[in-house]
Amino acid sequence: MKIWHFSEMAYHPAWPQLGDSYRVIIPSRLYDPKVGADLYHRYLNEWALCDELGINIMTNEHHATATCADSVCTIPMAILARETKRVRLLALGMPIGNRNDPIRVAEEYSMLDVISRGRIEMGFVKGVPFEISPANTNPAELTERFWEAHDLILKAMTSHDGPFNWEGTHFHYRQVNVWPRPWQQPHPPVWMPVGSTGSAMEAAERGMTIGVLNTGWVRTPPIFEAYRKKAAEAGRPITQERLAYMALIGVGHTREEGWRRADQILGYSRTSGIVAPQFMNPPGYASPALSAQALKTSGGGFRAGRIQSRDGRNIDPRTMSVEDAIDAGLVFAGTPDDVLDQLRAFYDHVGGFGHLLMMGQGGLLDHDETVANLTLFSREVLPRVDNLAVM
């Protein structure tokens, strides 16, 4: 199993001053660039440490938010492409349905792949609903635009005989000719975050690796199952390499220490969904049937996401405890043995997967604690994850 360390580079110093929205409408006067610079450098140091620890690196991006100050996922990648030498670099990823220029995305990923000498894995992201407003893209066309951009980027990265023509529905170029070509052939591995069985099937048809985030014990198995079923139908080999699961991980020398770290990392889950309701379901983002149900239950936008416990209880992510989060399969925490036990149980429950996207830093977990968390994981958990096998 491959392990990846993920952090959203949160600008948490602003959190106490935010009200009922941590996204979209918050003024940037709450951001102090001097504090922000220190935070960027410390998060980059933690990723750089991963190169020594044998933990791969994952970045992402969000916009107009203090929960994730990584607004351009390829910028930390660019720094780390040179600063690291061994581990692989995953951007999960680029919101290509929201970006205006897919060719620029192909260029960024190709350059990164060459500079890193073939260590890039490239994620394409449809984007959560509250990313629509910062990009001002049409929510009713997002899915279409995403797939057209996906097709164009892959063609641009794999065409090496001079310019080609692209006059599609959403993107228009007459001389597509991306330099440099990528290091990995035909192109770096392609990932997509997935939160529904429908998206899992779309990814399976194309052989993409899916990253399943925040779906937990109850929602993950049907997503993985849909992927395996569709991949089989499409005649694609079914391999764990195509399935990734994200968990928040707090490991300590004692259970108490591991739980304390997990509790701080959970600051991510507790803040991530706090968004003014009008940005939660822009018209056309979800299907009319889903939006109709949202109207019925809440008279407007979707309510902030709910997480389910193993026995089907709804857990409010804003107030969830470590115990609840472990029960829901969002957190693996405790001693190295505890973490392995929880990981093994989850692995068996969902039928196995090939990548663990480890949020080893989140929320208020400070630098020393993050280093301790990652180091202990690397020493005590990492050597044993390859022994996992579906029972």
Add this chain to the structure above:
Amino acid sequence: MERIQINELSFEVLTAGDGPPLLFLHGGDYFAQHREFFDRLARHWRVVVPRHPGFGNSERPHGFRTVHDLAYLYLDLLERGDLGKATLVGSSFGGWVALEMCIRCVDRIDRLVLIDSVGVKFGGREERDIADIYALASEEVLRRSFFDPARMAPDYARLSDDELTAIARDRQATALYGWRPYMHNPGLRQWLHRVSVPTLVIWGENDGVVTQDYGHKLCRSLPNSRFEAIREAGHYPQIERPDEVADAIGRFASAEVL
């Protein structure tokens, strides 16, 4: 609701009443609340209300992505001839469609009525002519849309799944046609001199989506138009004050000159 076929496209049309033809182009939301207004119009008019492609239960062909497509569709509808020369009435988003029709061809349009219409940009690039309803809390959208939101707010919990799905499709299609540029065509203003038919610009005095000031600017930009405000009404005066709006349309239609 009946269906009508234009070219390859089949869409829903509500028809009612008898009299001179009136083609009503609806706005982005609250379609179900128009019943009283349509009943009132139907006393004097043959009312024809198409559900725009993508709205309600009308399909949207893949190529239908802009207000121009809707404008040509309804020009085709008028060109079929069975309506004769119609009075064209457009509310909000439907007013934009009506304007796009009139700058192209008014051969089959007798008169034009715009009710709290959008579609034209008057202010500078940092001025917002039309409230960004997608960035406002739902209570605020209601407050800006109606003079009396408490009376007009739909009780979504009591609606059927079909009714709710129609509303969701209305909102999806409005976003599709009107998201960017937001609810207007940057090139429309320079062609408004082509709207040569007599035009009545009706505005809810309490409209908080597009204010009366915008309505006056629109009225002044049209060559043959007059303005009429409706008291105690917001962005949809025909829903809040159906009698007053129907009467205003009636007076305008029977007036010899503006």
